[in-house]
Amino acid sequence: MSILVVGSVAFDDVTSPSGSMKNILGGAATYFSLAASYFTKVRVVAVVGEDFGPEQEQVFHQHDIDIRGLERAKGKTFRWGGSYTDNLNEAKTNFTDLNVFETFQPRIPAEYADTDFLFLANIQPTLQADVRRKMNRVRLTGCDTMNYWIKGALEELKETLKLVDVLLINDTEAKMLAGETNLPRAANKVLAMGPQALVIKHGEYGATIFFREGAFGIGRHPFRAPALPIEEVKDPTGAGDSFAGGFMGYLASQEELNREVLKRALFYGGVMGSFAVERFGTERLQALTREQIEERFQIFRELTHLD
Amino acid sequence: MSILVVGSVAFDDVTSPSGSMKNILGGAATYFSLAASYFTKVRVVAVVGEDFGPEQEQVFHQHDIDIRGLERAKGKTFRWGGSYTDNLNEAKTNFTDLNVFETFQPRIPAEYADTDFLFLANIQPTLQADVRRKMNRVRLTGCDTMNYWIKGALEELKETLKLVDVLLINDTEAKMLAGETNLPRAANKVLAMGPQALVIKHGEYGATIFFREGAFGIGRHPFRAPALPIEEVKDPTGAGDSFAGGFMGYLASQEELNREVLKRALFYGGVMGSFAVERFGTERLQALTREQIEERFQIFRELTHLD
Numbered sequence: 001m002s003i004l005v006v007g008s009v010a011f012d013d014v015t016s017p018s019g020s021m022k023n024i025l026g027g028a029a030t031y032f033s034l035a036a037s038y039f040t041k042v043r044v045v046a047v048v049g050e051d052f053g054p055e056q057e058q059v060f061h062q063h064d065i066d067i068r069g070l071e072r073a074k075g076k077t078f079r080w081g082g083s084y085t086d087n088l089n090e091a092k093t094n095f096t097d098l099n100v101f102e103t104f105q106p107r108i109p110a111e112y113a114d115t116d117f118l119f120l121a122n123i124q125p126t127l128q129a130d131v132r133r134k135m136n137r138v139r140l141t142g143c144d145t146m147n148y149w150i151k152g153a154l155e156e157l158k159e160t161l162k163l164v165d166v167l168l169i170n171d172t173e174a175k176m177l178a179g180e181t182n183l184p185r186a187a188n189k190v191l192a193m194g195p196q197a198l199v200i201k202h203g204e205y206g207a208t209i210f211f212r213e214g215a216f217g218i219g220r221h222p223f224r225a226p227a228l229p230i231e232e233v234k235d236p237t238g239a240g241d242s243f244a245g246g247f248m249g250y251l252a253s254q255e256e257l258n259r260e261v262l263k264r265a266l267f268y269g270g271v272m273g274s275f276a277v278e279r280f281g282t283e284r285l286q287a288l289t290r291e292q293i294e295e296r297f298q299i300f301r302e303l304t305h306l307d
Numbered sequence: 308m309s310i311l312v313v314g315s316v317a318f319d320d321v322t323s324p325s326g327s328m329k330n331i332l333g334g335a336a337t338y339f340s341l342a343a344s345y346f347t348k349v350r351v352v353a354v355v356g357e358d359f360g361p362e363q364e365q366v367f368h369q370h371d372i373d374i375r376g377l378e379r380a381k382g383k384t385f386r387w388g389g390s391y392t393d394n395l396n397e398a399k400t401n402f403t404d405l406n407v408f409e410t411f412q413p414r415i416p417a418e419y420a421d422t423d424f425l426f427l428a429n430i431q432p433t434l435q436a437d438v439r440r441k442m443n444r445v446r447l448t449g450c451d452t453m454n455y456w457i458k459g460a461l462e463e464l465k466e467t468l469k470l471v472d473v474l475l476i477n478d479t480e481a482k483m484l485a486g487e488t489n490l491p492r493a494a495n496k497v498l499a500m501g502p503q504a505l506v507i508k509h510g511e512y513g514a515t516i517f518f519r520e521g522a523f524g525i526g527r528h529p530f531r532a533p534a535l536p537i538e539e540v541k542d543p544t545g546a547g548d549s550f551a552g553g554f555m556g557y558l559a560s561q562e563e564l565n566r567e568v569l570k571r572a573l574f575y576g577g578v579m580g581s582f583a584v585e586r587f588g589t590e591r592l593q594a595l596t597r598e599q600i601e602e603r604f605q606i607f608r609e610l611t612h613l614d
Binding site for chain 1: 393395489490491492494495509512528529530531539540567570571609610611612613614
């Protein structure tokens with residue numbers, strides 16, 4: 001089945017303990033769509049500037065990602081610069097030049113109307129809600145957000161959350177959104193805001209999915225997937241979006257949404273996140289095979305599996 | 308098989324968001340031995356003062372814990388006071404009165420000479436090494452330590468590490484001991500100091516066991532056990548010692564040490580840690596049944612198990 005991602009495409013400058021790279025293709029929609037492309041047909045709605053050329057297009061085409069929804073605007077593409085020091089879980093933002101992204105108004109091409117799954121990457125909550133309302137025939141909607149919107153647009157975000165099935169955020173965001181420091185209690189409060197399921201990403205410790213009572217017709221026990229201990233994390237940028245791409249992409253590839261499928265999706269999220277951080281930018285995500293993904297899935301499985 | 312724990316017995320004053328308790332039985336050896344007592348025969352070497360009476364003795368006797376190695380000294384038992392605020396992973400120490408523990412010199416009763424397993428709870432590294440040398444017939448030695456010794460007695464600690472099979476510490480301690488912020492790299496450095504295996508406890512995210520090449524005749528792939536998301540953590544004190552008690556106690560109950568046994572031990576560690584934090588002090592650990600432990604083990608298993 002097909003999945004549509006709405007979010008940012010960007011050029012990033014990244015510095016980490018492993019080195020520095022400038023002008024590398026990034027943005028949530030880019031990481032997400034590359035990760036999801038190994039599982040299903042991906043469509044993108046985003047905006048880029050005049051500096052986005054055939055070289056960048058090629059990255060999407062090579063993965064058979066449909067970019068008919070990629071709007072070309074006058075000016076420059078969104079640019080972000082960040083540094084990671086010892087704590088690779090947290091980026092220090094050096095600059096954010098929104099450029100054409102500042103006035104982004106997602107336009108859904110008519111050809112995208114039959115999309116089955118939707119992922120609202122981290123953009124302004126009201127834009128997320130508008131897209132969700134337009135795509136009212138989707139089977140399942142995933143959503144991301146960030147501290148910036150939780151602090152600055154909480155009411156709008158709460159409206160959006162009523163329209164989404166799965167929210168994917170990290171520990172800090174979940175606790176901030178709920179106003180609650182205990183994780184399972186925070187999860188319950190967020191689920192009461194609307195989503196059927198909440199995926200909380202724990203960085204190097206994996207991720208947990210919490211369910212509302214009765215969600216997807218399955219029990220509400222949480223489920224946890226590990227993360228792989230990685231000796232060299234070159235660039236953590238996009239790990240969360242790659243996680244979401246693996247998670248949502250796998251869901252979209254399955255006929256049925258049951259507990260076992262959701263569990264496996266959480267593992268595939270971790271797998272794609274673990275690949276993403278091994279190289280700068282999207283380098284690793286561009287050059288994977290489904291076989292390598294399955295191999296790593298088995299390693300993740302072995303990591304916590306009791307016979 | 309039998310296991311000997313050498314460490315502290317204490318009275319604690321604890322304040323957490325769930326309330327306050329004074330003069331409750333605590334100490335690493337207490338938590339460890341209670342947790343391990345559900346799996347195997349436990350022996351204790353520790354020191355207490357004149358304020359340790361029949362009421363406290365009874366706690367050990369009820370779990371068939373052998374306290375012939377519990378020395379009675381003139382003066383007061385070790386006392387510790389701590390508070391937890393929102394971050395339940397970190398205690399603020401309000402006071403530490405070492406009392407009789409200050410001059411603790413572990414004496415091993417002759418009847419303990421045939422002990423099969425040894426756990427060196429968090430005490431001065433040279434004392435740990437002395438005990439280990441005296442108990443030179445044990446099959447396996449586990450060891451704990453803390454930041455205080457890593458900073459203040461690093462050379463002594465390194466000598467001790469040459470004598471132990473499994474070191475159990477948390478993320479911060481592992482990184483500090485290795486002088487390395489990446490977890491798997493830190494693990495490799497610590498393993499190079501001597502232990503066959505290193506258990507790194509991640510608090511609410513579970514624990515990972517790393518192995519030296521060839522350790523226990525098994526592959527060196529790490530293994531990870533989850534922690535249960537707990538809605539009300541009343542008192543995190545002793546969670547790590549209870550983890551160690553579950554881990555080591557289960558190992559001591561098994562005929563063979565293979566990969567599957569070590570994996571299950573890591574799960575049992577998490578199980579006992581999860582019980583410990585549900586009530587103040589050792590209250591929960593005092594009143595468990597093996598059936599409840601098995602039930603929770605199944606919940607832990609389900610938490611990450613793919614069919």
